[in-house]
Amino acid sequence: DRDVVLVNFNYRLGVLEKIDITIFWKKKVTELRKKRISHKPPSQRQNKVEIK
Known part of the structure; x- marks a missing residue:
């Protein structure tokens, strides 16, 4: 029983990680996207907003 509990606990830790x-x-990707959008000229920025 103890082994099963340990395995479940380790599994939960792995899932949390x-x-x-x-x-x-996801945070990194959104940061990179924001930087890329800010570098582009306004016309392209407007197009991206419209697509969303």
């Missing part, structure tokens, strides 16, 4: 990593990457 994966969630943290995905959140981290």
